[in-house]
Amino acid sequence: MGEEDEDSSDLATTDTDSTSGVEMRLPHLESEDVEQLPAFAQRRARLAAQGRDVGAHLVPFSLSYDRRRDPPREGECQHKLFFKIDGASSNCVRNAWRRAGFERTSKGGWNLWWGRPLKFQEHKKLNEYQKVCHFPGTYYLGRKDNLARNVSKFRRSKGPSSYPYLPVTYILPDDRARLLQDWRDRGEKGLYIVKPKASARGQGIRLVAKPDVEIKKGANVLVQRYIDDPLLIDGRKFDMRVYVLVTSFDPLRVYVFKEGLARFCSQEYHGENGKVGGYKSKLRHLTNYSLNKKSAAVEEEGDGEGIKWSLSHLKERLAAMGHDPAPVFERVDDLVVRTLLSVEDKINANMGMYVPHRGNCFELFGFDVMLDSALHPWLIEVNTSPSLATEWQLDKRIKNQLAVDMFNLLGVCGYSRQGMRAREEPPKKDAGFADKLRRQEIATGRRPPLASLTEGDADLLMECDEEQALAGSFVRVFPAPGSERYLPLFASQRYSNVLLNAWQQTPRSQRPPLPAPGAGKR
Ligand SMILES: Nc1ncnc2c1ncn2[C@@H]1O[C@H](COP(=O)(O)OP(=O)(O)O)[C@@H](O)[C@H]1O
Ligand SMILES: [Mg+2]
Incomplete structure (x- = not known):
């Protein structure tokens, strides 16, 4: 369910891991x-x-x-x-x-x-020093059926072009008739991939060519159009594990780690004349490392040789194949931001109800993304507990730094x-009707966001700048240059997002000075 178990078995081991x-x-x-x-x-x-x-x-x-x-x-x-x-x-x-x-x-x-x-109620007891590695309700992304529902709601609300990254998905049993209609509309030729709604590691997944007979009536599964023209490298299919860190949903702050993994099938794909051969063979079609590592002779080889590569090596190979990796990975960043936008209102509603302090939650997500032959990225799933297991030297190199x-x-x-x-209670920041009005005017564009900065704003802006400056190999993708284009895609315009985006877009030399802490009280 988007929860790829980590190496829980090694909890008791002595930590001899070293990066030397x-x-x-x-x-x-x-x-x-x-x-x-x-x-x-x-x-x-x-x-x-x-x-x-x-x-x-x-x-x-x-x-x-x-x-x-x-x-x-x-x-x-x-x-x-x-x-x-x-x-x-x-x-x-x-x-x-x-x-x-x-x-x-x-x-x-x-x-x-x-x-x-944590259970939703458990958040209520958190003090401001405590940090928890999940936001309340990220199973809205982590469960495959929830992800499909949220993305489809987002597309209904913001238009079909607002999210071009999820393969057409049907949630059965409700969508069975629509699935069969889709299959007939495609001349009964397309392949579909059938998945349990909440599972991981390729378990229970199969490909079907005749959904009318191969999927039982009443089956409680998720069915997707199979992306049958993947980009192949050395004849093999692969997908990418992109590590995404969210430090806040209000304002939304999203970081993508520069390095990640490409996971390859252990057997060649064999797509011929637009047809996919051997579709029952998992080792040709499913890129899960946990499946492919069981295949004979899979051991760690040099980066770029085995079934697991670094993303930087993948980028080098793409360039060598004549594909510019930069626009591909810009689209991946776009996919990440839009996916998070599809749930930000729900998660913020939970934050408002259960989480007492702004900095209590963070979350590292594993986004699994596949490229088709036109280099279009497709979101396969979002893992809310991505495996940080360090089986290979390659994993150690990437994940220790991560x-x-x-x-x-x-x-x-x-x-x-x-x-x-x-310690004294910190002053209540920006309370009161006048400030609510000010925030509303900024959120709705009736007041310039940086014209009347308060102490609370200053604290938030400094926190964001510090975070970005200490991000190491994480790159902030929201807010980022040009990210104001996403503002209309929020379910409701949040003051904090408008403020932070304005700050981000304004050159340093033109930014107003920030009010010093305690200035409001003097
Ligand atoms: N729509 C799709 N088109 C092509 N390949 C897919 C599609 N969905 C999943 N796959 C392949 O199947 C693998 C497993 O699917 P995934 O949804 O990630 O389930 P799991 O949670 O079991 O890992 C993916 O890593 C990918 O290689
Ligand atoms: Mg997966």
Whole structure:
């Protein structure tokens, strides 16, 4: 169900993972380097100015063990940082925390939660230091039937051209008649792929040529038009795993990791004369690594040789084949943003009801995208717990860095009960009718967004800038240059999105100064 189990079996293993000896193409930062970044210092200063007990609590993450954390230096904060795992996790995540000085706990008082999504009600107890690795309700994306429903609702509301990336999908049993009509309209020739509504790893998936007889009446499954002209490389089909990090839905902030994976079928596709041969053979048609690794002689080879490549290697190959990868991956970014837009109103409704603090939730998604022979990207599914297993050196190289960059970007902060008690309540920001009106006018375009910035706006804009500056190999795709074109695609215009987009589009030299914290009270 979009939840690809991680390597839960290795929970008990000692973490001997190391990145040493692995070729690093991504920048490699030491903790000291991260701390030297102006954005890191700004983040620390901003949080401290709000009365938060940050100090030494705001830790840098890195690929090497931070020796300064063990034991704590004289005068350094003694409060520990804790992570809690409930569900599956991976070495690359646990090691990133341990290197930064976190300890694992099975109790409360944790700073970072990893694993299963919390129940909606469980969010209510979160304090502002806690971060949870899911937003409430992302199964709207992670379950295949929900994804299809949400995308089709989005297309109904914003027009068919608003989302050109999902293969035509039927949710059975309700859509059976429509499916059969589609098949007949295509001269009873097209292939369909039948999937359980909530499953993973290629389990229960099959291809059918005669849906009228091959799919039982009353079957409770999802059926999609099969993309039968995939782009082939060395005669084999592949799909791409794109890592997407969302740090906020209001305002929407979306990052795509520069590196990712291409997963290949272990057998050749054999498409001839527009016909697909051997459609019952999973190893030709399904790109799931978990299926193909069982095929004989699949071991790690050099990047670009086996059944799993890095995306950078794939891009090189595309270029060598005469395809410019840049526009292809721009369309992939567009696919990512539009997919998230199809659920942002629902997730924000849950956030409003259950989540007490703006920074409580984040989520790493695994978007699976296939290219057809015209290089059009198709969304296959969204995984809400993408596997971060590091079976191959290639996985280690990519996923260790992914974990470190993700946590640096998020800015995980320590928790101190005393600090919480001692500290003054932060001033309520921007409350009141006048401010509501101001926000509404900005959201509806009746007031220029940057003309009357408040302290709360300043805090938000600084938070976003810091996050972006600490993003490592994550690239922000929303908001980003040109992303104001997405604003009409939101279910309702949010003030925060308009504000952040305006900030993003305005050259630095023309931006108004931000009000200093506490300025409003003086
Ligand atoms: N509409 C489609 N057209 C072509 N290939 C598809 C299509 N849908 C899925 N596939 C192939 O089948 C694999 C498994 O499908 P997916 O929806 O990802 O299910 P699972 O959750 O089991 O991984 C994909 O990785 C892809 O290779
Ligand atoms: Mg899949």
